[in-house]
Amino acid sequence: MASSISRFEKTPAFAQEPSGSNSLTHRASDGEMQQTEGVDKRCLLVLDSRALDRECLARTLTTHGLGMEVGAFGSVDEWREKKGTCPSVGAVLLNIGARKVADVAAEIAKLAAEFRPLPVVVLSDIDDLGQILRVLECGARGYIPTSVGVEVCIEAIGLAVAGGIFLPASxxxxxxxxxxxxxxxxxxxxxxxxxxxxxxxxxxxxxxxxxxxxxxxxxxxxxxxxxxxxxxxxxxxxxxxxxxxxxxxxxxxxxxxx
Missing domain, CATH: 1.10.10.10 (Winged helix-like DNA-binding domain superfamily/Winged helix DNA-binding domain)
Structure with missing residues (x-):
């Protein structure tokens, strides 16, 4: 995570910025990105099949000072099709919601192998030790329960990017x-x-x-x-x-x- 986070200016969705402008460009759509000069240009790739959930998560992370660009997609295949909006991935955040890890273990392992050495972090509604351990066995570098606040979520992502592994206190x-x-x-x-x-x-x-x-x-x-x-x-x-x-x-x- 960048040591300092630039302050974002609020710009209405779909706003057109003048050429050469240094202010925030915000596009509210699938593959949503938020950019500003001086911020780490690596992108956090958010993967979630639920459009509303991923867009809200992307906006929230950026608004609260993640310090990375955020690209939200329904799947890796969708990201590949629109790769130009998130070309330099720095970390992957996979939101599995209420799904059990047994149902998504293969997906997690595949992501971990494809993006290695970049960290893959899992966001889940389930706070269970057995599930957490299984996710780590699949190659993920962190497990964030949705019961934590956004600040903790951002710190967890930053820890994974820095080479650490985040586990909830529970x-x-x-x-x-x-x-x-x-x-x-x-x-x-x-x-x-x-x-x-x-x-x-x-x-x-x-x-x-x-x-x-x-x-x-x-x-x-x-x-x-x-x-x-x-x-x-x-x-x-x-x-x-x-x-x-x-x-x-x-x-x-x-x-x-x-």
């Missing part, structure tokens, strides 16, 4: 949980809950409120509620009190349900 917490599964109290949860659900379970056992759980696990409160609903479903419980009761049975070895 994955570090998940690794910590894996280490803690050595303890006897964690064994009853093996195979029953996901890593994130297991962390929520531990918090529920301590009687923590949703807001506290969300703060401690760096999650949105709505996400915590989703995890609790899934935990209730697995335990066949109808409320938090019943969840606590069944968890107590689970950890004391008296569970009579599956």
């Amino acid at each position: 994955s570090v917490l998940a690794v910590r949980h894996l280490i803690e599964t050595e303890r006897p109290e964690a064994q009853p949860m093996a195979g029953m809950f996901t890593l994130r659900q297991a962390e929520v379970v531990q918090a529920l056992r301590k009687g923590k409120a949703n807001k506290i759980i969300a703060y401690e696990l760096n999650l949105r409160e709505s996400t915590v509620k989703v995890h609790i609903r899934n935990i209730m479903k697995k335990l066949k419980a109808t409320n938090r009190t019943e969840v606590a009761y069944k968890l107590n049975d689970l950890f004391t070895g008296n569970a009579g349900y599956h």
Whole structure:
């Protein structure tokens, strides 16, 4: 990432700039680009089959000072057809949305091989350690969950361009949980809950409120509620009190349900 970021001037979409002008040229279309003199001319290639999502992402990254040109395309093939609008790729950001890595592993591996040594970073709605590790195994140089803010996203891209690998903080917490599964109290949860659900379970056992759980696990409160609903479903419980009761049975070895 460039050490200094030029300030962009706002120019209406489709505006025509005079010849030799140094101000921003902004074209709001597929393959959207934003340019200004003095900014690193390498291009961040954003790949997303969803037109609105990729265009909004491209605009947001540039507006918040990415420091690179941004080219947004539906696929690599589309980029090849319009390569003149993004000729010098510096990094690739692949937005897989809610798709599981098993469905896009081949695509990620192909991109990583084609653009090597340039970094390929994956943007995903899923924040799961297993998914993250699989993406890295495919050759990606970073995994950005959509739960982070745009500033973190930009820093993650910059880290990848600089040769680093970005992982969300949640994955570090998940690794910590894996280490803690050595303890006897964690064994009853093996195979029953996901890593994130297991962390929520531990918090529920301590009687923590949703807001506290969300703060401690760096999650949105709505996400915590989703995890609790899934935990209730697995335990066949109808409320938090019943969840606590069944968890107590689970950890004391008296569970009579599956």
